[in-house]
Amino acid sequence: MNEAVNHLHLGVNVDHVATLRQARYRTMPTAHQVEPSVVEATRMALAAGAHSITVHLRADRRHIQDADVHALRAERGMLLNLEMGNTPEIVEIALRVKPDFACLVPEQREEVTTEGGLDAAGTRQSLEPTVRALEANGTRVSLFIDPEPEQVRTAAAVGASMIELHTGTFANETGAARAAEAVRLAAAAELAHGLGLQVNAGHGLTTGNLRELFGVPHLAELNIGHHLVSRAVAVGLAAAVQEMLAVMAEYPGGKPSEAG
Numbered sequence: 001m002n003e004a005v006n007h008l009h010l011g012v013n014v015d016h017v018a019t020l021r022q023a024r025y026r027t028m029p030t031a032h033q034v035e036p037s038v039v040e041a042t043r044m045a046l047a048a049g050a051h052s053i054t055v056h057l058r059a060d061r062r063h064i065q066d067a068d069v070h071a072l073r074a075e076r077g078m079l080l081n082l083e084m085g086n087t088p089e090i091v092e093i094a095l096r097v098k099p100d101f102a103c104l105v106p107e108q109r110e111e112v113t114t115e116g117g118l119d120a121a122g123t124r125q126s127l128e129p130t131v132r133a134l135e136a137n138g139t140r141v142s143l144f145i146d147p148e149p150e151q152v153r154t155a156a157a158v159g160a161s162m163i164e165l166h167t168g169t170f171a172n173e174t175g176a177a178r179a180a181e182a183v184r185l186a187a188a189a190e191l192a193h194g195l196g197l198q199v200n201a202g203h204g205l206t207t208g209n210l211r212e213l214f215g216v217p218h219l220a221e222l223n224i225g226h227h228l229v230s231r232a233v234a235v236g237l238a239a240a241v242q243e244m245l246a247v248m249a250e251y252p253g254g255k256p257s258e259a260g
Contacts, residue, residue: 008251009051010244011081011202013225017041018055018063020229029065038068039075041237045228046078048241052100054223056083057090058107066093073097081223083144086123086130095137102134103142103164103223117146117166120154128158135159142200147181147188155197162198164223165189170213171204178212186216193218207231207247214251222248 017038025034042053053072055064072080082099084090085107094102104127106118120127120143131141142162145151146169155163165188170181189199201216202223210222224244231240 008219008248008253009221010049010241010248011052011054011200011221011223012042012045012050012228012241013054013056013083013202013223014038014041014045014229015054015056015063015225016229018065018068022063029067038064039071042072042075042078044237045241048238049245050241051221052079052081054081054083054103054225056105057093059085059087059090069093069097069099073099081142082139086127091130091133094134094139098137099139101142101162102139103144103162104130105144116168117148117151118144119151120145120158121150124154124158127154131158131160135161142198144202147184149188149191152188152191152195152197155192156195160197162200162220163188163192164200164202165216166203167201167205167213168203171206171209178209182213182215185213189216189218207243210244210247211250217253219251219253 017036021034021036025031045053055069055072057064057069069082072078080099081101081103082094083103083105084094086104104118106116134141140161142164143155143160144164144166145155146166152163165185167185170178170185173181192199198220199218200221200223201219205222205224206227228237228240228244231243
């Protein structure tokens with residue numbers, strides 16, 4: 001069911017803090033001088049006003065490591081969102097770690113970052129047992145999907161609490177094409193809300209393009225990573241988070257008191 005919220009929440013994805021660390025210390029993870037610290041970055045983001053922290057534990061462990069997930073789960077008072085592929089290994093870890101939220105995403109080894117949404121409708125047979133196991137274990141599940149009615153309906157049918165709308169196409173387009181994608185996102189959000197799903201969104205969002213997404217109603221949380229880490233190089237992570245929150249505060253929400 002939808003839970004009332006009074007404003008749009010920010011989930012900070014710290015994968016690329018780990019990317020920077022792994023670029024130098026991948027072969028010596030226990031070295032005393034390892035930096036930057038994923039845990040320290042999460043503390044800074046939360047202190048700056050972030051609502052939750054997202055990490056993607058990929059099968060290839062290209063950035064976030066198992067130790068990062070366990071360290072973050074040990075942080076008190078932090079909401080942890082685990083992005084994950086639907087593989088036996090990662091599902092077992094999620095069931096053991098018990099993150100607050102889990103977002104099931106498609107995953108391919110050759111991709112630079114997650115490309116496109118999960119085909120929930122096409123993988124329903126394998127997806128539903130995972131969703132129901134995680135939900136029964138106390139983890140609220142989201143499906144990272146493209147704004148397609150069939151995918152939204154499948155998310156509700158398999159027992160997910162939430163969807164995360166893939167905004168990568170919106171972010172990559174400009175002009176009329178971007179506006180058209182925003183219309184698709186709005187329709188998907190309306191459908192999801194009507195089905196009792198919390199509506200989140202993420203991928204490619206920046207302070208520069210976010211306002212063009214404000215016509216999408218019922219958004220509860222945005223999960224943003226690369227832009228914040230990139231901006232942090234210039235202004236620091238806390239300032240980057242606060243800049244994003246300032247833009248997010250302008251979100252009208254359609255019916256913001258009912259989102260979330």
